[in-house]
Amino acid sequence: MYKAPRGTSDILPSEQPYWKYIEQKVISLCQLYGYQFLSTPIIEDSRLFTRKRAGGTDIVDKEMYIFKDRGGQELALKPEGTAPVCRAYLEHGLFNLPQPVRLYYIGATFRYERPQAGRYRQHHQFGIEAIGDADPALDAEVIEIAQRFLLSLGIQEFSIQLNSIGCKACRPQYIEALKRYYSAYEDSLCLDCKTRLEKNPLRLLDCKNERCQEIAEKAPKTADFLCRECQTHFHSLQEYLGILDIPFQLNHRLVRGLDYYTRTVFEIQPRKETPQGVLGGGRYDDLIEDLGGKPTPAVGFAAGIERLLLNLKEQGIALPPPPKGAVFIAFLGKEAKNEAMKLASSLRGDGIAAIESVGDKSLKAQLKQANGRDSSYTIIIGKEELETQNAVLRNMKSGEQKTIPLSQLAAVLKQTRL
RNA sequence: GUGAGUGUAGCCCAGAGGUUUAAGGCGCCAGGUUGUGGCCCUGGAGAUCGAGGGUUCAAAUCCCUCCACUCACCCCA
Numbered sequence: 001m002y003k004a005p006r007g008t009s010d011i012l013p014s015e016q017p018y019w020k021y022i023e024q025k026v027i028s029l030c031q032l033y034g035y036q037f038l039s040t041p042i043i044e045d046s047r048l049f050t051r052k053r054a055g056g057t058d059i060v061d062k063e064m065y066i067f068k069d070r071g072g073q074e075l076a077l078k079p080e081g082t083a084p085v086c087r088a089y090l091e092h093g094l095f096n097l098p099q100p101v102r103l104y105y106i107g108a109t110f111r112y113e114r115p116q117a118g119r120y121r122q123h124h125q126f127g128i129e130a131i132g133d134a135d136p137a138l139d140a141e142v143i144e145i146a147q148r149f150l151l152s153l154g155i156q157e158f159s160i161q162l163n164s165i166g167c168k169a170c171r172p173q174y175i176e177a178l179k180r181y182y183s184a185y186e187d188s189l190c191l192d193c194k195t196r197l198e199k200n201p202l203r204l205l206d207c208k209n210e211r212c213q214e215i216a217e218k219a220p221k222t223a224d225f226l227c228r229e230c231q232t233h234f235h236s237l238q239e240y241l242g243i244l245d246i247p248f249q250l251n252h253r254l255v256r257g258l259d260y261y262t263r264t265v266f267e268i269q270p271r272k273e274t275p276q277g278v279l280g281g282g283r284y285d286d287l288i289e290d291l292g293g294k295p296t297p298a299v300g301f302a303a304g305i306e307r308l309l310l311n312l313k314e315q316g317i318a319l320p321p322p323p324k325g326a327v328f329i330a331f332l333g334k335e336a337k338n339e340a341m342k343l344a345s346s347l348r349g350d351g352i353a354a355i356e357s358v359g360d361k362s363l364k365a366q367l368k369q370a371n372g373r374d375s376s377y378t379i380i381i382g383k384e385e386l387e388t389q390n391a392v393l394r395n396m397k398s399g400e401q402k403t404i405p406l407s408q409l410a411a412v413l414k415q416t417r418l
Numbered sequence: 419g420u421g422a423g424u425g426u427a428g429c430c431c432a433g434a435g436g437u438u439u440a441a442g443g444c445g446c447c448a449g450g451u452u453g454u455g456g457c458c459c460u461g462g463a464g465a466u467c468g469a470g471g472g473u474u475c476a477a478a479u480c481c482c483u484c485c486a487c488u489c490a491c492c493c494c495a
Contacts, residue, residue: 304495
């Protein structure tokens with residue numbers, strides 16, 4: 001038997017209400033802030049992600065789905081949403097719009113990893129990107145959206161972790177200092193951290209190993225190495241967050257996995273035990289230039305839908321009640337079947353959802369079907385009804401039945417609360 | 419990539435080498451007399467026991483290899 005590929009899953013109708021719930025929150029929230037929806041392809045030129053400076057991160061080095069298409073073009077299933085949005089920004093000259101351009105997306109991303117709780121090979125992200133302005137007020141706006149998003153979903157308890165990792169002017173000095181500090185402890189570091197020291201020193205800071213954490217505690221802080229501009233930016237951001245009354249925690253050990261972040265980085269972690277982070281983002285002032293554009297500052301975040309869902313379910317959030325099932329049309333006999341078909345079709349023409357019985361089942365079986373489909377009404381057409389051009393309208397909750405002329409059914413149903 | 423646990427019908431699961439023609443519950447289908455659901459009763463369909471190989475007179479039950487699932491690490495949404 002065929003199965004969905006590892007780390008992917010079918011989202012069955014019974015799960016859809018959760019997805020719709022989140023989607024609707026996303027749409028109304030973004031509308032509120034003037035962010036516009038865009039979607040980018042699932043496949044991209046793989047170089048969009050593997051560009052020069054992108055090395056050193058696992059997500060592009062070992063987790064990308066890369067393949068050649070039949071024309072020999074090397075493509076990647078997108079592992080994240082920001083680079084594609086920036087590509088679209090450049091490709092379609094969105095820099096000609098009033099800046100900053102505020103965009104959001106929601107869609108599938110792919111990473112070849114071993115699945116675990118809240119981690120899938122195909123997962124879905126909701127993200128926003130505000131491109132074209134370096135004002136820390138924009139960072140504050142983005143963080144506020146993230147906060148309001150979680151609140152609107154009903155997630156009450158979370159903390160916003162904030163840090164600044166500087167820019168290409170000041171970060172190298174910091175990295176040097178970090179390396180210098182850590183090389184003194186090299187022997188005490190865990191195996192992973194030994195390679196981090198070589199490949200990606202920033203990540204030393206957020207190792208979960210106990211020893212490493214102790215060492216990280218006293219490590220040099222990015223904040224102490226920021227250049228004047230980055231410092232001002234970071235301070236203003238904190239000031240703005242204060243004005244907006246957004247609580248945050250400075251976390252000098254917060255760094256982010258993607259290579260392109262500059263200055264602001266932030267993460268939001270619900271307090272309910274979810275093993276994996278739910279939302280993360282930051283500023284990426286060099287990315288668009290790296291993609292061949294003019295230097296263009298930008299800031300954004302991405303949230304993992306599956307992880308959000310996990311959290312929501314754990315909290316047992318109440319979903320809006322599902323719409324009632326369509327009117328079910330039962331019939332008895334061949335002639336009645338013809339009439340039932342015509343009726344179903346005309347009801348739909350009047351905008352009334354209708355499901356017609358199929359096959360040759362007993363009335364009992366047909367009503368059972370109606371019951372299983374959660375129809376609030378069943379229409380019954382048999383020989384008697386056919387002769388008088390009537391139909392029986394049965395209320396499935398009360399069991400009450402009325403005989404109504406076929407020609408008036410649509411009107412009656414429209415007046416009834418379905 | 420590393421480590422641990424698990425894999426019996428659509429779902430939950432009994433079963434730990436020999437009357438198992440693999441049990442039960444949910445769900446599904448059909449009946450419980452003539453055209454009526456949700457409760458109850460009866461019956462039925464549905465499982466090459468994750469796949470492949472091996473041990474044995476005998477394997478769902480033991481061994482090996484894959485595969486998948488779950489969880490953790492790594493990494494990240």
